[in-house]
Amino acid sequence: MGLQEVRSILPEGSYYFSGDEAVAEGAIAARCGYCAGYPITPATETLERLSVRFREIRAVFMQMEDEIASICSCIGASWAGAKAMTVTSGPGFSLMQEGIGYAVITETPVVIVDAQRAGPSTGQATRVGSGDIMQAKWGSHGDNEIIALSPWSVQELYDQTINAFNLAERFRAPVLLMAEEATAHLRERMQVSGEVELFSREKKAGAPPFGTEENNGVPPMPAFGEGEKLLVTGSTHDEYGIRKITHPLIQEKLVNRLRNKIVNHSREIIQYENYYLEDAAVVVVCYGFTARSSLFAVERMRDEGKKIGVVRLKTLWPFATEVIRSIGSRAKKILVPEMNMGQVVGEVMKYASCDVVPYNQVNGEVISPNTIMEQLRRLL
Amino acid sequence: MARDLEQYLRPGIGVTTFCPGCGEAILMGLILRAIDELQLNMDDMLFVSGIGCAAWIPSPHFNADTLHTLHGRTIAFATGAKLVNPKLKVMVISGDGDLADIGGNHLIHGARRNIDLTVICANNMNYGMTGGQVCSTTPLGALTMTTHQGNPFRPFDLCKLVKAAGAVYVARYAVTQPFALIKSIKKALQTEGFSFIEAVTPCPVQFGRRNNLGKPADMLKDLMARCIMKGKAEKLSPEELKDKVITGEFTNGSD
Numbered sequence: 001m002g003l004q005e006v007r008s009i010l011p012e013g014s015y016y017f018s019g020d021e022a023v024a025e026g027a028i029a030a031r032c033g034y035c036a037g038y039p040i041t042p043a044t045e046t047l048e049r050l051s052v053r054f055r056e057i058r059a060v061f062m063q064m065e066d067e068i069a070s071i072c073s074c075i076g077a078s079w080a081g082a083k084a085m086t087v088t089s090g091p092g093f094s095l096m097q098e099g100i101g102y103a104v105i106t107e108t109p110v111v112i113v114d115a116q117r118a119g120p121s122t123g124q125a126t127r128v129g130s131g132d133i134m135q136a137k138w139g140s141h142g143d144n145e146i147i148a149l150s151p152w153s154v155q156e157l158y159d160q161t162i163n164a165f166n167l168a169e170r171f172r173a174p175v176l177l178m179a180e181e182a183t184a185h186l187r188e189r190m191q192v193s194g195e196v197e198l199f200s201r202e203k204k205a206g207a208p209p210f211g212t213e214e215n216n217g218v219p220p221m222p223a224f225g226e227g228e229k230l231l232v233t234g235s236t237h238d239e240y241g242i243r244k245i246t247h248p249l250i251q252e253k254l255v256n257r258l259r260n261k262i263v264n265h266s267r268e269i270i271q272y273e274n275y276y277l278e279d280a281a282v283v284v285v286c287y288g289f290t291a292r293s294s295l296f297a298v299e300r301m302r303d304e305g306k307k308i309g310v311v312r313l314k315t316l317w318p319f320a321t322e323v324i325r326s327i328g329s330r331a332k333k334i335l336v337p338e339m340n341m342g343q344v345v346g347e348v349m350k351y352a353s354c355d356v357v358p359y360n361q362v363n364g365e366v367i368s369p370n371t372i373m374e375q376l377r378r379l380l
Numbered sequence: 381m382a383r384d385l386e387q388y389l390r391p392g393i394g395v396t397t398f399c400p401g402c403g404e405a406i407l408m409g410l411i412l413r414a415i416d417e418l419q420l421n422m423d424d425m426l427f428v429s430g431i432g433c434a435a436w437i438p439s440p441h442f443n444a445d446t447l448h449t450l451h452g453r454t455i456a457f458a459t460g461a462k463l464v465n466p467k468l469k470v471m472v473i474s475g476d477g478d479l480a481d482i483g484g485n486h487l488i489h490g491a492r493r494n495i496d497l498t499v500i501c502a503n504n505m506n507y508g509m510t511g512g513q514v515c516s517t518t519p520l521g522a523l524t525m526t527t528h529q530g531n532p533f534r535p536f537d538l539c540k541l542v543k544a545a546g547a548v549y550v551a552r553y554a555v556t557q558p559f560a561l562i563k564s565i566k567k568a569l570q571t572e573g574f575s576f577i578e579a580v581t582p583c584p585v586q587f588g589r590r591n592n593l594g595k596p597a598d599m600l601k602d603l604m605a606r607c608i609m610k611g612k613a614e615k616l617s618p619e620e621l622k623d624k625v626i627t628g629e630f631t632n633g634s635d
Contacts, residue, residue, distance in 0.1 A: 034463065036460065060463045064456065064459075065485055065486065065489040068453060068456065069455075069456035070456075072450065072456035072457045073456045073459045074460055075460065076447065076449075076457035076458060076461035076464075077460035080426075080460065080461040080462075080468065081464060084460070098450055099453075102450050223465075224445040225423075225424065225426070225445065227423045229444055231440050231446055231448070232446065233446075234448065234450060235448065242440060243448075
């Protein structure tokens with residue numbers, strides 16, 4: 001249990017995968033034992049690949065009757081001892097919100113991949129968008145803290161799927177992998193290393209499964225069938241799972257610990273990359289596919305001598321507040337390009353003291369480097 | 381409940397939350413009797429329940445692994461757990477609103493897939509926990525908090541529905557037929573595949589009192605008068621069958 005280095009199931013080497021296939025292989029590398037899903041563009045190919053690959057490694061694949069059943073069966077599977085994952089896109093992600101909240105309060109490790117497409121509603125199923133970032137944070141009712149990752153390449157869809165499983169197991173929480181159609185359907189070369197570092201949930205017989213001495217602690221997690229006589233419930237509960245549905249102190253203690261176990265470990269969770277920040281007067285804060293265009297644009301303009309930098313957020317939630325605060329105190333202006341009407345930009349405005357300028361594109365296409373360059377020229 | 385069943389109850393849970401006259405405490409006793417007679421080990425069992433009064437039968441009362449889930453999704457949760465650990469004996473206990481209304485789609489798909497689950501649906505003909513609203517098993521014309529002029533819609537015949545969807549064992553008994561119900565629960569637990577029991581149960585507090593059956597004894601007597609066995613029902617005319625609850629096994633894996 002805990003952190004271990006294990007052999008990769010896929011032989012070490014270079015592969016030419018689509019993003020969806022990389023997610024499937026990442027799940028296999030992470031020793032996912034159960035995947036359930038419902039067909040939806042642009043995430044279906046992950047399910048199709050897992051339906052074949054899981055037979056080879058004796059894991060369980062289930063196509064359920066809808067996305068609600070998919071996430072619920074994953075939570076059941078997780079409590080039966082398997083690492084579990086479901087894969088979907090916008091409409092299915094909306095249906096899963098109640099289940100995500102249930103995973104939060106029952107502290108169930110589960111990975112949810114949302115290959116975002118252009119919405120709202122059915123929108124443009126085969127076109128890209130990043131409209132689900134705030135839904136990832138606030139989609140499920142009640143206060144809760146969530147972990148959400150933003151990959152920018154096929155390589156990272158593989159790596160971050162493994163990371164998502166590790167975070168889910170480490171913090172006993174649902175982890176959202178906020179992919180985008182553009183990377184889900186992209187094919188490019190990626191590397192698989194021979195060894196993979198995995199985290200598996202901690203077990204401790206007889207220990208209370210829903211509470212620890214520390215107010216930011218992650219309790220050990222037994223499985224069904226181990227004789228622990230578990231009481232798992234979505235109602236507010238004490239450390240042994242006994243429902244406490246009117247007790248103010250227990251409600252407050254539980255909600256705070258569920259938040260603190262994520263927030264107080266932000267430094268362990270949050271990943272980001274900085275490019276050309278040393279002398280940058282203007283900084284592009286970006287994530288997902290848009291970060292590819294942004295970095296390309298900035299490198300072109302660096303060649304012209306323009307002092308521009310890039311911060312790429314690999315983790316969206318919990319938000320990289322310290323990173324943004326520090327950039328905001330050094331840069332003159334921050335540009336936040338997004339494939340939505342402005343979601344992460346609001347967070348950047350909260351923490352950056354300099355000028356923050358949004359650029360929003362919601363036409364179902366990726367933001368091109370030319371567009372970013374155009375926006376940057378206006379700011380310089 | 382008889383003292384000899386105490387071994388199946390979670391220590392420290394002193395009182396049940398059931399209203400006076402509720403049939404679900406009777407059902408709780410009958411389920412434990414069936415488990416006791418089969419000498420099942422509670423450590424090998426998983427009880428999955430949803431939201432509503434009946435969902436509180438196993439959680440927190442049963443001294444075993446329990447999963448108290450989202451409203452309507454019991455069968456989906458149970459499916460994931462059973463597939464990952466097939467050694468678990470998985471029993472779903474929930475109400476009619478949970479399993480047949482909000483969870484109706486999962487119910488028919490569970491039956492179609494024939495996953496090895498024992499599903500016990502406590503049918504009290506209304507939403508009890510939220511104060512007595514109409515649901516998909518409320519009889520035509522019945523008064524509830526959301527049908528003050530009588531339920532305008534026909535109820536589901538849950539046994540026909542689940543049988544048609546492919547369950548291998550389907551039965552209906554009322555808690556007023558305790559010995560038949562214990563026998564049926566035992567059979568369901570011993571049947572491999574998706575088994576379903578509709579356990580008709582009185583709800584005098586929320587349903588009965590709005591339908592001239594406000595005293596616990598009134599509802600029990602009414603059920604005793606209306607429940608007839610399948611064999612007898614076959615000999616009755618549609619007119620004579622009006623208001624009757626047909627009980628018995630509707631499929632037991634052999635037909």
